[in-house]
Amino acid sequence: MAKRENARASTPIDLTPLKLSKHKTVAAGIPAANNSLIHGITRMGVGKTLKTLATVNQKKGFDCPGCAWPDPAHASMFEFCENGAKAVADEATNQRVTPQFLAANTVQALADNSDYWINARGRITEPMVLKPGKNNYEPLSWDDAFQLIDQVIKEADDPDRSVFYTSGRTSNEAAFLYQLFARTLGTNNMPDCSNMCHESSGRGLGEAIGIGKGTVTLEDFDAADLILVIGQNPGTNHPRMLTALRDAKRNGAKIIHINPLPETGLIGFKHPQDYMKLSFGSDTLSDLFLQVKVGSDAALMHGLMKIVIENGALDMDFIQQQTTDFEKVKANIAQTPWAQIEEDTGLSRAQIDAAGQMCVASKGTIACWAMGLTQHRNGVAVIQEVTNLLLMGGHIGKKGAGLCPVRGHSNVQGDRTVGIWERPTEKFLKKLDEATGITSPREHGVDVVEAIKKMQRGEVDLFFCMGGNFISATPDTEATAEGLRKVKLTVQVSTKLNRSHLVTGQTALILPCLGRTETDLQESGPQFVTVENSMGVVHTSQGSLKPASEHLKSEPWIVSQLAHVVLNDGRDWPHLASNYDHIRELMSRALHGFDNYNERVRAPNGFCLPNPPRDSRSFATADGKAHFITHPLPDLKIPEDRYVMITIRSHDQYNTTIYDLHDRYRGLHGNRRIVLMNPDDIKARGWQAQEYVDIVSYYKNEERRAEKWQLVAYTIPRGNIATYFPEANVLVPLNSTAEKSNTPTSKWIVCSLEPHAI
Numbered sequence: 136m137a138k139r140e141n142a143r144a145s146t147p148i149d150l151t152p153l154k155l156s157k158h159k160t161v162a163a164g165i166p167a168a169n170n171s172l173i174h175g176i177t178r179m180g181v182g183k184t185l186k187t188l189a190t191v192n193q194k195k196g197f198d199c200p201g202c203a204w205p206d207p208a209h210a211s212m213f214e215f216c217e218n219g220a221k222a223v224a225d226e227a228t229n230q231r232v233t234p235q236f237l238a239a240n241t242v243q244a245l246a247d248n249s250d251y252w253i254n255a256r257g258r259i260t261e262p263m264v265l266k267p268g269k270n271n272y273e274p275l276s277w278d279d280a281f282q283l284i285d286q287v288i289k290e291a292d293d294p295d296r297s298v299f300y301t302s303g304r305t306s307n308e309a310a311f312l313y314q315l316f317a318r319t320l321g322t323n324n325m326p327d328c329s330n331m332c333h334e335s336s337g338r339g340l341g342e343a344i345g346i347g348k349g350t351v352t353l354e355d356f357d358a359a360d361l362i363l364v365i366g367q368n369p370g371t372n373h374p375r376m377l378t379a380l381r382d383a384k385r386n387g388a389k390i391i392h393i394n395p396l397p398e399t400g401l402i403g404f405k406h407p408q409d410y411m412k413l414s415f416g417s418d419t420l421s422d423l424f425l426q427v428k429v430g431s432d433a434a435l436m437h438g439l440m441k442i443v444i445e446n447g448a449l450d451m452d453f454i455q456q457q458t459t460d461f462e463k464v465k466a467n468i469a470q471t472p473w474a475q476i477e478e479d480t481g482l483s484r485a486q487i488d489a490a491g492q493m494c495v496a497s498k499g500t501i502a503c504w505a506m507g508l509t510q511h512r513n514g515v516a517v518i519q520e521v522t523n524l525l526l527m528g529g530h531i532g533k534k535g536a537g538l539c540p541v542r543g544h545s546n547v548q549g550d551r552t553v554g555i556w557e558r559p560t561e562k563f564l565k566k567l568d569e570a571t572g573i574t575s576p577r578e579h580g581v582d583v584v585e586a587i588k589k590m591q592r593g594e595v596d597l598f599f600c601m602g603g604n605f606i607s608a609t610p611d612t613e614a615t616a617e618g619l620r621k622v623k624l625t626v627q628v629s630t631k632l633n634r635s636h637l638v639t640g641q642t643a644l645i646l647p648c649l650g651r652t653e654t655d656l657q658e659s660g661p662q663f664v665t666v667e668n669s670m671g672v673v674h675t676s677q678g679s680l681k682p683a684s685e686h687l688k689s690e691p692w693i694v695s696q697l698a699h700v701v702l703n704d705g706r707d708w709p710h711l712a713s714n715y716d717h718i719r720e721l722m723s724r725a726l727h728g729f730d731n732y733n734e735r736v737r738a739p740n741g742f743c744l745p746n747p748p749r750d751s752r753s754f755a756t757a758d759g760k761a762h763f764i765t766h767p768l769p770d771l772k773i774p775e776d777r778y779v780m781i782t783i784r785s786h787d788q789y790n791t792t793i794y795d796l797h798d799r800y801r802g803l804h805g806n807r808r809i810v811l812m813n814p815d816d817i818k819a820r821g822w823q824a825q826e827y828v829d830i831v832s833y834y835k836n837e838e839r840r841a842e843k844w845q846l847v848a849y850t851i852p853r854g855n856i857a858t859y860f861p862e863a864n865v866l867v868p869l870n871s872t873a874e875k876s877n878t879p880t881s882k883w884i885v886c887s888l889e890p891h892a893i
């Protein structure tokens with residue numbers, strides 16, 4: 136049999152000249168509203184745009200697939216944001232990827248296009264198979280697809296040769312069935328996007344406060360005195376959070392923005408609705424911007440804690456009665472010299488003092504963070520330092536205070552709650568086993584990085600992906616591609632075409648599924664699904680659009696059929712998916728905190744999962760106390776002539792899905808293959824902005840290279856550079872991961888730049 140020629144794994148080089156506009160100082164407002172309408176109308180037409188946008192995040196509507204930020208209890212008519220609207224339009228597009236289209240285009244030809252182009256081809260309409268040695272997908276029936284998967288699992292004769300990935304849009308119902316299927320089969324190989332995302336938060340908080348989740352509700356924002364927004368770009372990635380920040384400010388809160396980049400959303404914000412009330416001013420959000428050097432947040436936390444301790448802004452009763460090891464943290468911080476804090480952060484003592492005094496004065500502090508903290512070698516440690524700062528002031532389990540990891544994918548937190556985890560706890564498995572009668576495997580499975588290594592070793596026969604775009608989201612694109620190509624069968628349950636359909640195993644399947652916006656009709660009638668937001672509120676989501684094709688199936692249906700064909704375990708899987716109440720009924724028995732699930736989740740705003748630190752200031756750690764945890768500061772020194780690179784999102788993308796080529800707030804248009812660099816660093820090299828450079832990344836004795844990136848002079852600390860994800864993933868080392876969470880260090884990539892030789 137002929138070997139299939141490799142399809143391109145990395146994003147092709149784009150030499151379109153970049154256009155620059157002014158860096159915006161106000162986020163949202165009329166341009167955002169206009170932008171979402173234009174985006175919607177060009178993809179869905181006028182009628183569908185209005186219908187869809189009016190039902191996002193409404194009580195009887197669907198949950199916005201954009202992000203996991205919660206909805207206010209009294210959602211306004213237009214409870215959507217520019218980027219939520221784009222996510223919706225992207226799913227509800229009128230474009231289609233048909234069998235005819237895939238017959239006319241080889242995977243190699245498709246892969247030579249940009250990610251933007253690939254996504255714009257639209258929704259996949261039928262199940263498709265790419266046979267060994269073949270270059271084109273062909274249609275196949277759903278039955279044949281499941282038979283193919285069954286055959287590979289049976290031939291392997293070892294459940295651990297299968298790996299089941301999940302991206303965070305999957306509903307609670309689908310995710311619950313999926314993990315039950317994998318565990319009944321006998322494996323915990325359930326990596327998910329969380330491994331590359333907030334794993335460090337889960338791990339860090341779990342050890343410190345006994346739950347791997349945040350401890351605030353939306354109402355806490357109204358009562359806070361101080362909000363720290365650390366390593367996060369909410370104007371782009373969580374736009375609805377800006378409304379909460381604006382309201383908090385109007386109630387007197389102060390906001391500190393800690394970031395190497397001056398992100399627009401935190402400078403100024405204008406709620407699109409305010410125009411309707413004829414109010415034309417904008418709200419300035421951050422009171423203080425600390426432009427830290429990349430990776431220096433732990434040092435900054437040491438500085439802030441020094442000031443809090445010196446000023447006695449400590450909750451000694453809480454520290455003594457409910458925590459351990461405060462003295463160790465205090466002694467550790469005392470040893471950190473101010474000179475090191477200033478050097479590491481690049482901030483002046485006066486700037487840190489100003490922030491420290493705001494911490495001292497605050498009666499209720501909330502700390503929010505995202506990828507700027509988690510995707511570092513010390514991702515777990517730095518989150519524990521943030522936790523130390525809050526714990527010492529008693530800023531947990533009281534109104535207006537607490538920890539707030541801001542999740543990415545709209546149901547990534549729910550997926551973990553219902554069992555998508557390669558390292559499940561014994562407590563979880565025990566209850567699952569009792570309720571379902573299975574004996575779950577106890578041995579931990581592989582996470583994302585371990586899954587790639589397992590594929591590279593040729594130990595994976597089936598790689599099944601419930602959503603996502605594995606090849607583009609993961610580190611070291613070429614090495615990951617090599618691993619994927621060794622797999623016997625790769626399966627993608629997807630809505631839209633992406634690069635993971637083109638860089639595949641020997642045989643590949645695309646199983647096209649319904650999206651959030653669409654009607655889900657099963658034997659018993661239309662179904663809703665449930666999701667959990669970033670603050671632990673579980674609620675329903677029901678789509679109302681006509682499905683993109685008559686051949687689409689829902690994720691719960693797909694898993695139930697898969698289990699039905701593969702397992703033969705006596706469970707009536709099709710019955711479960713015929714009415715999702717049946718799945719939820721099983722979930723109420725199998726999951727902690729899900730009693731009466733069917734009833735409680737139907738309440739108008741859903742219900743809140745138990746959260747001991749928040750609900751009763753209690754901590755489910757082994758000793759029942761919250762833990763101060765000490766860490767040495769990371770060594771931030773890098774060899775001379777090298778830079779630390781961060782990989783970030785533009786305003787026009789959703790992870791690996793590129794909606795368009797603009798980064799409006801940052802004033803960059805038309806090309807994404809760019810490097811943001813401090814103008815003095817550009818000058819020091821004798822270069823000019825807009826020149827082309829090659830980037831070489833280093834990890835131990837490994838080197839990775841990517842060519843032709845255009846330089847952009849930008850406000851970023853000297854020694855730091857920024858590129859976009861996923862273009863730069865070819866440079867992210869596979870082995871450089873966070874201690875304990877194994878999250879790739881996508882915000883700490885040591886690089887050198889070379890002029891591009893023409």
Ligand SMILES: Nc1nc2c(c(=O)[nH]1)N[C@H]1C(S)=C(S)[C@@H](COP(=O)(O)OP(=O)(O)OC[C@H]3O[C@@H](n4cnc5c(=O)[nH]c(N)nc54)[C@H](O)[C@@H]3O)O[C@H]1N2
Pocket residue numbers: 201202218332365366367368369371372373393394395396398427428429430431432505506507508542543544781782783784785786788789790791882
């Ligand atoms: N529109 C849209 N919405 C999204 C997404 C999307 O792609 N598009 N993705 C979703 C997902 S899955 C996620 S996880 C979230 C991601 O949301 P974010 O975490 O906001 O996304 P990033 O672009 O990775 O931005 C990280 C931020 O951290 C800063 N940063 C980098 N390194 C450091 C550091 O060392 N210290 C500090 N203090 N800051 C640092 C960067 O400058 C940037 O502002 O958004 C979710 N929402």
Ligand SMILES: Nc1nc2c(c(=O)[nH]1)N[C@H]1C(S)=C(S)[C@@H](COP(=O)(O)OP(=O)(O)OC[C@H]3O[C@@H](n4cnc5c(=O)[nH]c(N)nc54)[C@H](O)[C@@H]3O)O[C@H]1N2
Pocket residue numbers: 301302303304305328329331332333506510543544601602603604605607608609628629630631632633648649650651690782783784789790791792860861863864867881
């Ligand atoms: N360098 C670098 N790498 C990163 C990051 C970074 O900051 N820098 N961020 C990391 C983070 S935080 C994350 S979360 C991961 C994201 O990793 P993934 O979750 O794997 O990637 P996405 O781009 O979100 O997946 C998009 C695809 O999901 C499919 N899809 C969309 N909606 C649905 C649906 O409803 N059902 C199904 N079945 N499929 C659907 C579509 O086919 C779409 O092409 O990437 C990580 N990778």
Ligand SMILES: [Mo]
Pocket residue numbers: 328331332333542543544
């Ligand atoms: Mo994420």
